Amino acid sequence: MPQTFSTLDEFSALLAQLPAPDSTAKEAASARNAVLTKPPGALGRLEDIAIWYAGWRGEAAPQISAPQVLVFAGNHGVVAQGVSAFPAEVTAQMVGNFAAGGAAINQLCAVAGARLNVIALDLETPTADFTQAPAMSEAELVSALLAGWEAVDLAADLLVVGEMGIGNTTSAAAIALALFGGEAGDWAGRGTGVDDEGLARKVDVINKGVKRQAVASGLEVLRCLGGREIAAMAGAIARARLARIPVVLDGFICTAAAACLHKASLGALDHCLAGHVSDESAHGRMLEKLGKSPLLDLGLRLGEGSGGALAINIVKAALACHSGMATFDQAGVSQEK
């Protein structure tokens, strides 16, 4: 199987043949978990995470030492419709802030011991306004998917994908409506902080965009309503699957990117955890549609991969316990009566 692609059809073909977890490693991890020095199940969700991670890595007792955080930035033609509280130039300004180490994600990566890579995608050329035309051509979509695909460090052992893009909660909400149905108002939120009037405009814009495009296949939704940073996140998530690198999803926009893969290939997100549920109102609803239960619920709504990065240490802790703890026999501790 080729490990890259140059057309959308080739990318679709890769999605149709994604690898499964290693069941032998998973069983060995379960067996190990059962004899560690703790009451059965006492580490709760950390135990499930450790076994899940072991399956994807193909090792009974792995550790996490090289997490990578990828932040993709893109600009959106739809901002012309007045859907954001911040001006579009903030996307490029924040990329500068990432490079200078001044953003939240820089601090969160330091605490998580994670490598941060920021990839700005043609910021000077926004995608088309999706109320007027498909956001991207097929060539533009393939190029953005490839940017994400190629940004994954194959030596990483955990991946967080995040984004920066003024206007992209509108894009993500339109994707959610196209993929999952309902009303535009179910999926539109306040983003970085629009007022009531801005929110009403957002709902209108989302309806217009979704009405324009008839085909509801995952990748077509991504092309017509997405953005370069959203497509790049999807490309990175898919690449991580082929490289058996587990992924921690971030917030609403990242989850919308992931949802396009889910729609394109059921099970495509089996190697992904939901890092958190954000304060963007529809994020929890979208996670439910994907069958994902978030690790954290701290009211974040920043993007930049922030919630995913904050969850890295939880995943790291799960594996540290699983792979570092003594067994009852090793420690000479008595088991249950």
Add this chain to the structure above:
Amino acid sequence: MPQTFSTLDEFSALLAQLPAPDSTAKEAASARNAVLTKPPGALGRLEDIAIWYAGWRGEAAPQISAPQVLVFAGNHGVVAQGVSAFPAEVTAQMVGNFAAGGAAINQLCAVAGARLNVIALDLETPTADFTQAPAMSEAELVSALLAGWEAVDLAADLLVVGEMGIGNTTSAAAIALALFGGEAGDWAGRGTGVDDEGLARKVDVINKGVKRQAVASGLEVLRCLGGREIAAMAGAIARARLARIPVVLDGFICTAAAACLHKASLGALDHCLAGHVSDESAHGRMLEKLGKSPLLDLGLRLGEGSGGALAINIVKAALACHSGMATFDQAGVSQEK
């Protein structure tokens, strides 16, 4: 004001004069938070934590670099009533496991970059069976409070207190019933994993213990129904308050210890965060009584300070963002339209 005590009255006197947070530092932290490069409120609860922490530390932009985790171990006479799934010798065996680095808390401290100190309290002399007599004499209680008090590293900038003690969920549930009322069944859980019959015995034992002791003052409840490790946690939490070291509470037993201080002196837990809500059924209810909202909810029910230690990196991340991020002016990023 003396910074130590040798009688219960002296300890009570200290609790009556606890220091408040530094309002100047808190206001400076709020002002700083408002100009950091993020939409207002976008870091959710991390922002509240940073401002709260700044107030206790008396600095506008502090960092966390020296967290301490204290685990106290004690044995309980009440295990004679058959309230635990594990034999009492496991308390000492687990202390050996902590020393050898094989327990969950060892791995969690490594991930959090925290110093771990384990203090075993007269394991060969369990407290009295509280269905027959008060668990501790006044001298024993003072000695246990002091053990906790003295274990706090005054150079620490965050403290987690945890415990190990076969039988201590029964003690904690009895404390909760004595402090907050209701039915024994509201507070009794399965601990390390008792069956239905064991749970029924636990309820009976809790009722007997609470009936024996009439006075419901916080410290008297701690003496009659607590244990050495529970009292030591209370002593450490109080010492941290005087030293302006914020505390992250762990699970059900730790919270019961904290609740005795809360009952003795309203506001005594203002310097404490709830690290997590455990899977022990009554923990969430006890946190509500204390007005604390947990940072994590991952189904843990291990004790050892595990949930508190897992939350350290969340608090660290909150302060890393608060104190490390650039302002809009510094980064040259445009503000809201």
